Amino acid sequence: MSFINLFRIALKALKRNKLRAFLTMLGIIIGVAAVITMMSIGEGSKQSIQNTFSSMGSNMITIMPYNNMPMPGGVRLGASSVQTLTLDDVDKIREQVKDISAISPGVSSSGQAIKGSKNWPTSLQGVSPEYLGIRKLSIQEGSNFTDEQIRSSQKVCLVGKTVVDNLFNEGENPIGQIIRFGKIPFEIIGVLSPKGQNTFGQDQDDIIIAPYSSVMKRILATTYIQNIYASATTEAVSDKATDEIIAVLRANHRLREGAENDFDVRTQADLINTMSSTSSMMTSLLTAVAGISLVIGGIGIMNIMYVSVTERTREIGLRMSIGARGKDILWQFLTEAILISITGGLIGVVLGISASLAVSYLLHWPTIISESSIIISFIVCAFTGVFFGYYPALKAAALDPIEALRYE
Template identity: 60%
Template sequence: MNFFNLLKIALRALNRNKLRAILTMLGIIIGIAAVICMLAIGQGSKESIKAQISEMGSNMIMIHPGNMQRGGVRQSSDDMQTLKVADYEALRDRTAYLKAVSPVVQSSGQMVAGNNNWPSSISGVTPEYMDIRKLSVEDGEMFNEADIKSAAKVCLLGKTVVSNLFPGGENPIGKVVRFGKVPFTVIGVLKSKGTNSMGMDQDDVVIAPYTTVMKRILAVDYLGSIFASALSEEMTPMATDEITEILRTSHRLGEGDEDNFDIRSQQELSEMMNSTSDMMTVLLTCIAFISLLVGGIGIMNMMYVSVTERTREIGLRMSIGARGIDILLQFLIEAVIISVTGGVIGVIFGCIATWAVHTLAAWPVSILASSIILSFAVCTFTGIFFGWVPAMKASNLDPIEAIRYE
């Protein structure tokens, strides 16, 4: 018997039991829709994290004072004063893998403009900091090397600070604001960046020349940290090794001495967050695949019932010449039709569910073509795997006993 005749017989059998076939498909439909939706949410989260980290500077490297022991007592990194301006200059002049380097000194306090005030922090940096953190000036201008050398009292404000200090919408350029008791002339406003992946407001920032913050606000001769950016994301590990070597030499650390600085890169943060996202995606996808398993068991159950109900029909067909392989293929085709049809509907429902999640919950989503291909592959496999045993049972029936079956 040819394939098309078997297909017609299978479709005719399914048509006689439409409701049962549809109910059997539900497990496959729900499973496939869940798999596509979960994978889309997981992929969307990864792409969102990658985009936000890229906005912060995907090849950014942060150098902080490290923990170390003094007199048997471990010192906190906040108490350490191991990073100096000389370290920044050594990195700036001697590295081959860094594109930009900037010292960073920070202080928290109250920003005041007229009758308005706002709690914020001021960061003392160099112009290279803008490139490292992917910042840009929307209005006004950036301070220059002359301002750094003279410790000029100038600053740039983020949009959050501007909206709170100048709620009337007036232009802050040229206005004087105070940080504590120190007056600063506003020379620029930073372009808005919104919140980052950790929920921090990237617009609540004030930047000024690092020499100004060191001398006029903190009165210190050491740096809080050093920010740098590698030539490319791929060169970040080489840049990190080079920074370690230069700082150990600069700090005169011996071969057995512990580093008195700590180096972190955005690449590490990206890998950690992607690892967490991947783990959650795998967990959610495994739960979704359980629905597919339940759907497959439903197909097997339906096919067993169908074989039992049609035992006499099978016996009659075999007695007039149908081979065991014909009976096997007939029931196998029925199982695959149910599975693949449920898969097609499941893909449609999965795309609709993904769109709903993106629209209603505002979650980042991304449907991959590979997830749809995987879904069809799983559907076909599910139909063959769970339909095989009932089909084998039907093909192995004895024609005489099948005809006598009541």
């Protein structure tokens, strides 16, 4: 029997029972649509995490103090309490590492920012002017502080939009105004361009930036720094720059061969990987659940095909008596199952894409429909059709025509 006839026979058989064919398809439709939607949501959130990091500066290298050695008494300290990084480290890196374009020490303090009768809990970052470039921040109004202001530890600051909104009345110009951080007054010399929330819901505008020297001397009263931020010249050399920084710091800290680093250098790529892995795991889990529904859809096909074979026993007997061979019957039922699953798969793909678009439109979740998710779910559903259609078809093909014709 030719393929075209086979196809025609199977199609006619399905047409004779449209509602049932559709209900059988429904399982596959939902399964495929669910897989595509879940994968697109997962892919979207992964992409949005990556966007967050690259908007923070994809070349950024962060150096943190690290000390694995317990204190006397066995207590190990967190990164912010470990005092291994100094301004000297910053100078050495600046001098010796060629693959970085900008570097800034970082100290921070959190507390209340006060202006008149208003106050707002926020954090104060003490950095160098280069910090804005490293973090891809820009100034909307006013100007950045200068190296001269750092040398003289001036009490000037840049503020984010959230801080402005909470400390000033609407329409009030914050430039030139004095706010207090704790007891120390700072003059606002610039307002940062708003960046909004990042993927983790952090408000990136809730920030005050001041010269590191001012923060270290006047607020923290320390000579150590908490972080060093640097920017590799390109993303490609960030690993090389990392290695160079490690070498410089080890030399500067006089660490012996084999001794553990007393600092930790991380590139954005590391952070992206860490953050993405959580999102990848969620995606895998959701996709697995959606995959299960696809398998259940397949079992639905099998169930209906079995019922169909029993119900159409006489039809099978008749087809055999007029010359259908066992394999013709096998192929007919298999083709029916595959037609159901492929049609269901196609509808599912369309539905899945629509659902993804609906999710991003209505819930404003980022979604990315990848070709691979469509191809994978489609192949899986075609395979499902073959797998779950095979046994009922085999049962149909093995019927004895005499018995089948007499079947009531």
